[in-house]
Amino acid sequence: MEMSLTRLNEITIILYALCVLLYFIDFLNNNRKAKRAAFWLLSIVWFLQTIFLFARMFETGRFPVLNVFEGLYFYTWVLVTLSLVLNKFIKAEFIIFFTNVIGFIMMALHTFAPAQYESAAVSTQLVSELLFIHITMAILSYGAFSLSFVFSILYTIQYNLLKKKKWGKRLLRLEDLSKLDHMSYVLNVIGVPMLLLSLILGIIWAYIKLENFHWYDAKVLGSFTVLLTYSVYLYVRIVKELQGKSVAFINLAAFLILLINFFLFGSLSRFHFWDS
Incomplete structure (x- = not known):
């Protein structure tokens, strides 16, 4: 039961x-x-x-x-x-x-x-499943951010080709600027709430599983910095109504912070990548 x-x-x-x-x-x-x-x-x-x-x-x-x-x-x-x-x-x-x-x-x-x-077995299994859900949602959000980054890169390439008036096969193979900008935005709209929910579940797991959980852990601070950076992107895109090259650069910077958090802060963390 x-x-x-x-x-x-x-x-x-x-x-x-x-x-x-x-x-x-x-x-x-x-x-x-x-x-x-x-x-x-x-x-x-x-x-x-x-x-x-x-x-x-x-x-x-x-x-x-x-x-x-x-x-x-x-x-x-x-x-x-x-x-x-x-x-x-x-x-x-x-x-x-x-x-x-x-x-x-x-x-x-x-x-x-x-x-x-x-049941202790039920309790242990649930904690492991909580970690699994947390990691899965985080990876899915990172996947959305990665695709958004690709669209911003393509936008930047397309923008520079048009600005320099370099017409050719490469230009024809890329989507138009408005579509690239929109797809980058849509993927970030999906990624931000998924990362937020992942962080919520991760914090719950940490409080349940770890004896000493610190908010100033490198990975925790880095993950919230990533969330804040992408939230700034959405704020600029929606409230300030900026589009195009300026928000593409913000998106590229946000992805750079994501990579730093994933590779550098993950290695500095006291509990990430530990066995659950």
Whole structure:
């Protein structure tokens, strides 16, 4: 029973992460399709959470709010319920997105905290799976940033060829500037929330697994610097409404920081690349 409920929560976590990603896209671009898909994913999350609550009620014979972990779960269920109501009746993308980020954190804390599980084997397995999800999401975000970097490189090459009026086969084989700029932006919109959620899960794992977790660890500071740099890119792109060569250079600089964080700060970290 315990393992079945745990698996249900893990599925819910993955769906919730996708939901937050789609709400982030809607938050930045007012994308109606993303908002609609996020709403239905959130509805599935709410449905799975409700099943879990009733299963816990059936298992314990009471309403499950009498300890910290049960309270966290019920709190998350309330946040998801309120998000669905807000999504349906008012246009508040900013509130909905950040409400679900908080809900995701609370859900992850409830799912992966080992103290709530009677079985040590279940607890150990969950901590390992938390690390796996954290690493997978981080790699996917880095993949999105890498592709965005490639598009910015192609944009820079195309821009210089046009500026120097060098017409030829190389120019014809590249996409037009607006499409290269847009694809670079879209990939960063996907990468930023994935990295944010990965860092949230990574911090939860560190607090659970490590005896001495330090916020000033090189890899931790480097990862948040990467997140901040790409957030600056999105700010300049959306709020300042800059496009083209200037944001392409910001994107190239952000990827350089990402590489420094991955190769240099990773080797300086006290706990990254350790066996879980």
